[in-house]
Amino acid sequence: MKRADLGRRGNYGALFRNGTMDFLAGWLLGCSQLGGLSPGALLHTFARITDGDPRSWVDAFARAADATTARAEAASDPVVAAGAWLAATTAERAALMLQDPRTPNAEAARARAAEAFEAFLRSSGVPLEPWAIPFAGESLPGYVSTDLTRTRPLVVVVGGGDTSAEDLWFLGGGAFIEAGYAVLLVDLPGQGSTPADGLHFGPATLDGFWAVLDAVRGRGFGGDIVLCGWSGGGFFTTKAVEASRPSDRIVALVASTPIHDIGSMFERAMPGLARRAPRGVLAAAVTASSRFNPVLAASLAKYDWQFGPLGIAGALEAYASMTAVDLTKVDLPVLALVGDGEDAELHRQAADVVAAGRPSSRLITFDHASGASAHCQLGNLSLALAEATGWLATVAPASGDP
Structure with a gap:
């Protein structure tokens, strides 16, 4: 079974x-x-x-x-x-x-x-070094290029609910460095070890994103920034694009997949256990699930830790109440990566964001035969990253030249 x-x-x-x-x-x-x-x-x-x-x-x-x-x-x-x-x-x-x-x-x-x-x-000898970015009395763990210069873009790589900054090496960190870009791999509140410091998924996650971008400028980097988001990072980065400031100089978005309506995504793409149950019922359901599917229970317990006092159900309610991204403010090139094995809602939202972006935006769909049809293209990351670096070279070259 x-x-x-x-x-x-x-x-x-x-x-x-x-x-x-x-x-x-x-x-x-x-x-x-x-x-x-x-x-x-x-x-x-x-x-x-x-x-x-x-x-x-x-x-x-x-x-x-x-x-x-x-x-x-x-x-x-x-x-x-x-x-x-x-x-x-x-x-x-x-x-x-x-x-x-x-x-x-x-x-x-x-x-x-x-x-x-x-x-x-x-x-x-990879030119990356640890960087603890101050936030809310704690710090956001990350790794940043040792040779930041204004002449080449910085790619900020952000993951989702299952990643840490170290994992982001595989989700573009190494590939973007090899392609000539500066890189920042970072955990936002709720990711990696941050829940142990009282930093959880929710509004603080987006607040942490602004702290990261401000810290980059405080470190002396004055060049262009590319955002790269994976899984839940596809929402955080798309939301950051919507609310970006001119001083942020965000020039492109790469996401697998870009999400503009997180409430709709949870409602349509999450399984019934997390989607339908109110807070008290969900807690009971999670407890019951441990008798029949202890792996699912272990995963849900991890997410519960990441969401903090709100718990999973409370966090879903908080995200569902967030306003959708105003797509008229997505005024930059977007590369959306999506696999045939992913939920139809992710396909729909990725297409919406690409349609809102500039003409150089692209939606790449990976079929099952490519090996990259799973969530985040994890079955063939080399292919997905080759597409990402190839496209990025046309809209934000590593040389920094237009």
């Missing part, structure tokens, strides 16, 4: 019968095209997981993290060390996917993932 995922994310059903596990496994295999745990290492780890058992997932990836960390520490060659450190980052992040984020073990895993990624940067 197949177990449902949180929504329609284009799962193939080839790796696990549990829908959430299958999507996460596909995500990790997609990232393996760009480094991290190899396909062979992932298949070895998957074979040690009991389908539908989140504890076995966490344990298997914790062992993978220990093994890759030991290999990285023993490596004398910097190339070998860099690869092993990136693999260790991936393994630590994978273990966190189905782990209770409130536990000391999860807190330690988040710290180890960041430490491994920083070791990867040192070993590889």
Whole structure:
């Protein structure tokens, strides 16, 4: 019997019968095209997981993290060390996917993932450095190019509900650097480790976005900015475009997928558990689901932590009350990436945003045969990123020239 995922994310059903596990496994295999745990290492780890058992997932990836960390520490060659450190980052992040984020073990895993990624940067010589951006008495973790200059655009990469700043390396960080752009990979409130500091999804997430853009200017960067959003980041970036200030100099948007009406997206694309249940009923339903689908329960518990005091249901209500983006204010080139395996509502909203953008805007739909039909094109990130960097070169070249 197949177990449902949180929504329609284009799962193939080839790796696990549990829908959430299958999507996460596909995500990790997609990232393996760009480094991290190899396909062979992932298949070895998957074979040690009991389908539908989140504890076995966490344990298997914790062992993978220990093994890759030991290999990285023993490596004398910097190339070998860099690869092993990136693999260790991936393994630590994978273990966190189905782990209770409130536990000391999860807190330690988040710290180890960041430490491994920083070791990867040192070993590889990639020109990125950690940057803690002050916000609301805490900080937003990120990584920024060490050589910011006015002469080339800065691509600000933002993820969604399942990402941390380290994951964003695979979602454009490495590809944009290779294409010649400056890069900022950053966690907004609700993402990565920020809920542990009392920063949660909601209005603070967009407030954090403005703090990030102001911090970029405070760091001395005066050039153009490109926004790149994945999953929920497609909403945050589209909303930021609508409300952008002339001083922000946002010149292009890349999103998988751009979302202009978050309330409609939740209403139409979320599964019945999260879409229909009022707050008290939802809590009871989540508790009941743990008896039948503990993986789904683990995922929902993580989101509950990210949404903070409001909880999942309260946050859905808050997002549903947000006004839709005024598409007449989307006056810039937009690249929308969407897969055939994704919900029809995401296709509709992506097309709306592209239609509102400038003539150079494009909507690219990936079919199943491309391997990129799943949510965020995770089955073929190399293809999606090639499309993104190729298009970006025509509207905001890395040289900074018009």
